[in-house]
Amino acid sequence: MEGKKIIIAIDGYSSTGKSSFAKQIARKLSYIYVDTGAMYRAVTLYCIENNLIRNCELNVNKIIDNLNDIKIQFIFNNNAEKSETFLNGENVENKIRNVEVSGYVSAISAIPEVRTQMVALQREIGKNKGIVMDGRDIGTVVFPDAEIKIFMTAKPEIRAMRRYTELLQNGDNVTLQEIEKNICERDYIDTHRNTSPLKKADDAVILDNSHISVEEQMQWFEKIFQSVIEKQYL
Ligand code: DC
Numbered sequence: 001m002e003g004k005k006i007i008i009a010i011d012g013y014s015s016t017g018k019s020s021f022a023k024q025i026a027r028k029l030s031y032i033y034v035d036t037g038a039m040y041r042a043v044t045l046y047c048i049e050n051n052l053i054r055n056c057e058l059n060v061n062k063i064i065d066n067l068n069d070i071k072i073q074f075i076f077n078n079n080a081e082k083s084e085t086f087l088n089g090e091n092v093e094n095k096i097r098n099v100e101v102s103g104y105v106s107a108i109s110a111i112p113e114v115r116t117q118m119v120a121l122q123r124e125i126g127k128n129k130g131i132v133m134d135g136r137d138i139g140t141v142v143f144p145d146a147e148i149k150i151f152m153t154a155k156p157e158i159r160a161m162r163r164y165t166e167l168l169q170n171g172d173n174v175t176l177q178e179i180e181k182n183i184c185e186r187d188y189i190d191t192h193r194n195t196s197p198l199k200k201a202d203d204a205v206i207l208d209n210s211h212i213s214v215e216e217q218m219q220w221f222e223k224i225f226q227s228v229i230e231k232q233y234l
Contacts, residue, residue, distance in 0.1 A: 004232055005031070005130035007145075009138035011198065012152030014186045015159040017209060017217075018134040021152070023082070024214070025221060026132040034074065034125055036135035036142070038085040039118050040109040041096035042072045046087060053104060064113045072121065099167075099174060102182055106189035109136075115195050136190055139201035147228050149204035150221075158210050159183055 008031070010022050019035050026033035043063075046052075052059045052066065073086040084093040095101070108114060115137075122142045126133060133142065139149035160180035167174050190198040200206065205224065209217055 004229070005128075006147035006228065006232075007126060007129050007143050008132040008148045008150070009143050009146035009201075009204075010132065010134040010150045010152060011136055011139050011200070011204065012150075012207075013154070013159065013198070014183050014190070015163040016152040016154045017162065017214075018152050020214070021209075021217060021221075022132045022134040024218060028218075029130075029132070029225075032125070032131045033083065034122065034131055034133040035083075035085070036118065036122055036133060036138065037105075038074075038093075038096060039072050039121065040114070041101050041105050042085055042087045042092055043067075043070055043114055043118070044101050044105045044108045045092055045096050046070050047108060048100060048104065058104075058107055058111075060111060063108070063111060067113060067117050070117075074125075094170075097167075097170070099172065099178070099182070102186075106186045106193075110189060110193040110195065112195040136198040137196040139204050140199060141196045144201070147232075148224060149201050150207055150224075151200040151204040152207050152209065154208060154210040156180065156183055156187070 008022075008025060010018050012018050019037070022035070023033050025031070046066070047058070047063055050066065052063050069088075071088050074083045075086055076083045084091055085096060086092065119137075119142050122133065122138075125131065126143060135142070139146055139151070157180065160176060160183050163183065164174065164176045164179045167179070207217065207220065212220075
C-alpha cells in the first residue's frame with residue numbers, strides 16, 4: 001500500500017471507532033494520525049481547569065479571549081507507540097477522556113471561534129498530506145478535497161456498549177445508561193450546531209460497522225484505497 005501520499009478524512013458519530021480505525025490505517029500506510037476530537041477535548045479541559053465553565057454555564061467571551069493561550073501539540077510516545085495530546089506542555093491524554101470533559105466538549109466545540117482556531121491548526125498539520133484525520137467536519141470543512149472520505153456510523157446501543165467497556169477498562173466509574181445518554185446528547189448537539197454540523201460529505205462513503213469486525217473493516221478500506229491510488233496513476 002505505497003505510492004503518492006493522500007489525505008484520508010474520517011468523520012462520523014461519537015464512539016463509532018473512528019480513532020481506532022484511523023490509527024490502524026495510519027499504521028498500515030505509515031501515515032500520521034490526527035485525532036481532532038482530542039483537540040476539542042483539550043480546549044474543554046482548559047476551560048474546566050481555568051473556571052471558564054461555572055455551574056454548567058460556559059463563559060463564552062472569556063473562552064474566546066483565552067484561545068491564544070491554549071497550545072495543543074501531539075507528541076509521539078515511543079513506549080506507548082502512540083501519539084499523545086499535550087495542553088500547554090502537559091500530557092493530558094488520559095484527562096481529556098474523562099466523563100466531565102465528555103459532558104462539555106460538544107458545547108465547547110460548537111463555539112465558532114474555537115472551531116476556526118482548531119481548523120487552522122488541523123490544516124497546518126495536514127498540509128504535506130500523508131495523514132489520516134478523524135473528526136466531525138474533516139471531509140466537509142477541514143479538507144473538502146481529501147482523496148478518501150469515510151463517514152462512520154453504528155447503532156447507538158452498540159456504540160454505548162463499546163465505549164462503556166473501554167471506560168471500565170480505564171478504571172472509570174460509570175454506568176451504561178450514563179454513556180448512552182452522553183452519546184445521544186452528543187449526536188444531537190454535533191448534528192444540530194450552526195457551525196460545521198456533523199454531516200456526511202456528498203462524496204463520502206458510508207461505513208456502518210454495527211455488525212462487522214475490525215478485520216472486515218480494514219479489508220473494506222484496502223479496496224477503496226487501492227482504487228483511489230490506481231486512479232491517481234491513470
Ligand atoms: O471524537 P471525540 O468523541 O473525541 O470528539 C469529542 C467532541 O468534539 C465531539 O462530541 C464533537 C467534537 N468534535 C468536533 O466538533 N469536530 C471535530 N472535528 C472533532 C470533534
